[in-house]
Amino acid sequence: xxxxxxxxxxxxxxxxxxxxxxxxxxxxxxxxxxxxxxxxxxxxxxxxxxxxxxxxxxxxxxxxxxxxxxxxxxxxxxxxxxxxxxxxxxxxxxxxxxxxxxxxxxxxxxxxxxxxxxxxxxxxxxxxxxxxxxxxxxxxxxxxxxxxxxxxxxxxxxxxxxxxxxxxxxxxxxxxxxxxxxxxxxxxxxxxxxxxxxxxxxxxxxxxxxxxxxxxxxxxxxxxxxxxxxxxxxxxxxxxxxxxxxxxxxxxxxxxxxxxxxxxxxxxxxxxxxxxxxxxxxxxxxxxxxxxxxxxxxxxxxxxxxxxxxxxxxxxxxxxxxxxxxxxxxxxxxxxxxxxxxxxxxxxxxxxxxxxxxxxxxxxxxxxxxxxxxxxxxxxxxxxxxxxxxxxxxx
Amino acid sequence: xxxxxxxxxxxxxxxxxxxxxxxxxxxxxxxxxxxxxxxxxxxxxxxxxxxxxxxxxxxxxxxxxxxxxxxxxxxxxxxxxxxxxxxxxxxxxxxxxxxxxxxxxxxxxxxxxxxxxxxxxxxxxxxxxxxxxxxxxxxxxxxxxxxxxxxxxxxxxxxxxxxxxxxxxxxxxxxxxxxxxxxxxxxxxxxxxxxxxxxxxxxxx
Numbered sequence: 001x002x003x004x005x006x007x008x009x010x011x012x013x014x015x016x017x018x019x020x021x022x023x024x025x026x027x028x029x030x031x032x033x034x035x036x037x038x039x040x041x042x043x044x045x046x047x048x049x050x051x052x053x054x055x056x057x058x059x060x061x062x063x064x065x066x067x068x069x070x071x072x073x074x075x076x077x078x079x080x081x082x083x084x085x086x087x088x089x090x091x092x093x094x095x096x097x098x099x100x101x102x103x104x105x106x107x108x109x110x111x112x113x114x115x116x117x118x119x120x121x122x123x124x125x126x127x128x129x130x131x132x133x134x135x136x137x138x139x140x141x142x143x144x145x146x147x148x149x150x151x152x153x154x155x156x157x158x159x160x161x162x163x164x165x166x167x168x169x170x171x172x173x174x175x176x177x178x179x180x181x182x183x184x185x186x187x188x189x190x191x192x193x194x195x196x197x198x199x200x201x202x203x204x205x206x207x208x209x210x211x212x213x214x215x216x217x218x219x220x221x222x223x224x225x226x227x228x229x230x231x232x233x234x235x236x237x238x239x240x241x242x243x244x245x246x247x248x249x250x251x252x253x254x255x256x257x258x259x260x261x262x263x264x265x266x267x268x269x270x271x272x273x274x275x276x277x278x279x280x281x282x283x284x285x286x287x288x289x290x291x292x293x294x295x296x297x298x299x300x301x302x303x304x305x306x307x308x309x310x311x312x313x314x315x316x317x318x319x320x321x322x323x324x325x326x327x328x329x330x331x332x333x334x335x336x337x338x339x340x341x342x343x344x345x346x347x348x349x350x351x352x353x354x355x356x357x358x359x360x361x362x363x364x365x366x367x368x369x370x371x372x373x374x375x376x377x378x379x380x381x382x383x384x385x386x387x388x389x390x391x392x393x394x395x
Numbered sequence: 396x397x398x399x400x401x402x403x404x405x406x407x408x409x410x411x412x413x414x415x416x417x418x419x420x421x422x423x424x425x426x427x428x429x430x431x432x433x434x435x436x437x438x439x440x441x442x443x444x445x446x447x448x449x450x451x452x453x454x455x456x457x458x459x460x461x462x463x464x465x466x467x468x469x470x471x472x473x474x475x476x477x478x479x480x481x482x483x484x485x486x487x488x489x490x491x492x493x494x495x496x497x498x499x500x501x502x503x504x505x506x507x508x509x510x511x512x513x514x515x516x517x518x519x520x521x522x523x524x525x526x527x528x529x530x531x532x533x534x535x536x537x538x539x540x541x542x543x544x545x546x547x548x549x550x551x552x553x554x555x556x557x558x559x560x561x562x563x564x565x566x567x568x569x570x571x572x573x574x575x576x577x578x579x580x581x582x583x584x585x586x587x588x589x590x591x592x593x594x595x596x597x598x599x600x
Contacts, residue, residue: 020596025589072589089588093458093542108592109580113573125592136594145596148588 002389003057003141004368009047010376012058012369020137020145025072028149030083034162035062035139037368037375037385038085038170039196040310043264044129045372049312051114051130060085060127061169062139063162066149074150081153082345083146084337085170087125087136090151100124101334106148107134126334139169140368142389154341157349163386164348167201167355173340174308175201175261181306181331182257184209191215191246191255191298192232193291195223197358197384198308199261203232204353206259215249217242220380226357246298254300262291263309289315296322307332358384364391438549445551451572452549455579459586461514461535461544467582468517468533477581477591479574491519504529528553548579 005015020029038061043049063082066075075081087107088100095103103124107115112122114132125147128138137145146153156165175198182190190206192199195218206214207230216227217235224234235245246255292307296319299305305328323330347353360383363371371385437443438452457464467473471484471491482501483494489508494501505525510518510532518532529552536545584591 018597021598023593023595023598024591089584089592091458091587092583093456096458105584105588106592108594109577109584111594112580125594131594134592134594137596147592 001142002365003137004059004365004387005054006044006052006056006058007054010045010373012045012372014366014368015055017055017057017141020143022068022070023145024147025070026148026150027070028066028073028075028146028153029068030062030064030081030139030144030146030153031067032062032064032139032142032144032389033080034064034166035059035141035365035387035389036166036169037061037140037371037387039198040129041372042376043310045376049130051132051135053131053135056128056131056135057137057141058128059138059140060129061166061171062127062144063156063166063169064144066153067143069149072150075153075155079153079155080158081155082165082168082341083127083139083144084152084154084168084173084341085127086152086334086337087127087134087147088151088338089148090338094124095151095338098336098339099333100336100338102336111135124334140365140387142365152338154345156345160349161356163356163359164354165345166386167197167358168337168341168344168348170335170337171197172201172344172353172355173337174198174335175203176205176340176344177333177335178202178259178261178306178308179205179209179211181304181308182206182259183304183329183331184211184257186210187212188256189213189215189250190257190259191217191295192227192259192261193217193295194261194263194309195220195227195234196261196379199223199259200226200230200358201355202259202261202306202308203227203230207231208347208352213249215246215255222380223383226383229357242294243298250300254298255303256300257304257306258295258299259306260292260295260309263307264289264311264313289318293317293319296328299326299328301326303328305330308335359386361385363387364393365389366391366393448551448553450549450551451575452547453572453576453579454545454547455576455583456538456543456545457583457586458543461537463586464535464544464546464582465514465517467586469511477585478578479581490522502526506531546579546582548575550575 001017001019002014003017004012006012022029041058044052044058066077066079066081069075069077086101088095088103089105092104101124106125107122111131111134115123123133125134125136127136154168179202184190184206188211190211192202192214195216203214203216214232215235216232217237218224219236219238224236228234235242295305363385365387368387371387375382375385438450471486474484475481480496482496485492491506491508493504504527505522506519507522509520510516514535516534518530520530521528529550531550534547538545581591
């Protein structure tokens with residue numbers, strides 16, 4: 001089959017690789033009909049996430065048709081499914097709590113050591129990401145082996161397009177959980193740092209959850225325009241003093257809840273330091289926590305802090321004093337995708353949520369390297385890239 | 396046996412006690428302020444001593460009843476399903492021979508089942524003259540609030556000249572503590588999900 005493979009920093013290629021097959025009883029094989037490039041794929045593209053091996057198949061936002069099932073799969077051949085990026089067994093303590101991204105059993109045991117050393121506990125398995133999270137072959141490919149296919153994939157009806165439901169795999173539930181973690185109350189102002197796909201979906205979700213106003217902060221004009229179209233007020237931090245503006249826009253109180261949808265971006269996660277950290281069991285240096293630092297200072301006393309943005313290491317100059325003295329609450333984590341897919345599919349089918357506005361570019365899987373280059377280099381214009389396997393090369 | 400090298404059953408007894416085992420053994424001779432007994436297992440002590448024995452152990456919680464987990468350990472056919480590098484287990488009454496893969500071929504360790512409390516504990520101890528002097532014990536306790544079963548497994552062995560090499564080779568450079576922990580995690584996966592997670596895209600990978 002054809003698949004987008006990682007070969008090093010800024011070096012991804014579409015290669016011909018062996019087709020996957022059923023390995024475990026609960027597996028299914030999906031023929032991918034649509035897959036997207038995620039912002040977190042850019043961390044891999046920049047080679048700032050450790051634990052990739054040349055030849056790894058990337059991609060964790062994908063959907064398609066079931067073409068093969070293991071004896072314990074509950075899917076049927078021909079089912080049309082969206083697959084969560086988090087791999088979860090559905091049976092462990094954590095899955096039982098709805099904390100699917102903390103699944104104990106999806107990361108192969110021999111792959112658990114690195115994250116156990118780094119974080120105190122092993123991470124669960126993710127598609128198309130680091131070998132710290134299992135090294136599972138990803139969805140930017142013609143076919144994907146989906147473990148625990150009786151738990152993760154959600155069957156979608158034929159009447160809805162791929163583009164309407166594809167983002168159930170990651171960014172829509174991630175934006176939704178970010179807003180849920182902000183614990184929005186009547187009259188609340190929610191400030192969102194970062195108007196990438198997750199920030200935009202968090203804005204949409206926060207408004208649906210009844211926020212009085214959502215204030216979006218970014219510097220890309222194109223992305224701020226999208227935020228405004230969704231109903232947010234916007235602040236361009238290159239033009240405005242953000243903290244002062246937020247106070248003025250909230251009657252001198254500050255936002256009731258803040259959402260950091262920026263994360264470490266591509267900074268401060270140097271692989272050499274990480275390897276040192278693994279060896280020495282000490283810190284890996286500083287993630288870039290600028291957005292989080294701002295959010296902690298901006299949020300009102302007793303307010304809520306939601307962090308969907310990805311961080312990997314340690315933070316310098318973290319305003320722990322503001323956190324304690326203002327009595328803040330923090331909620332964060334990889335998304336418990338399986339907890340949200342059903343209700344969000346319902347909202348999509350009811351017309352409450354539209355995700356297609358986000359897609360700026362549609363390419364063949366064969367053109368994925370071009371997609372990576374532009375999504376990485378032209379963030380204002382390239383907000384979301386959807387890839388179609390099997391389509392002819394077009395660029 | 397000398398005073399400095401307690402025999403294996405004693406080691407097992409000491410390990411079984413949760414209260415201050417390591418401190419009691421390791422620091423009894425030292426002076427200093429009197430401290431209350433420590434609640435942690437002895438093998439987690441900063442300074443522990445089990446005579447001439449190496450001791451590793453690990454606890455996992457498995458969402459399954461004690462009886463099911465006991466059966467996994469009691470039935471030799473199941474042991475090779477989750478223990479890496481274990482080629483076969485032969486049982487003849489209470490005599491149990493563990494056949495372990497090493498780069499130089501198989502290493503057989505003859506043991507005897509020295510403790511068998513249904514749904515509670517199992518222990519195997521090498522017979523006199525076995526190539527490796529070793530004891531392994533598994534204990535099962537109900538986890539709180541219906542969370543399943545706490546499975547505690549530990550191995551105590553006496554490194555000896557000649558044998559150390561073979562034992563180390565069996566582990567292929569892996570820390571025995573990590574190897575034991577990984578075996579327990581495989582058991583957990585098998586019991587909770589019915590399979591052992593792999594990211595291999597094909598059976599042969």
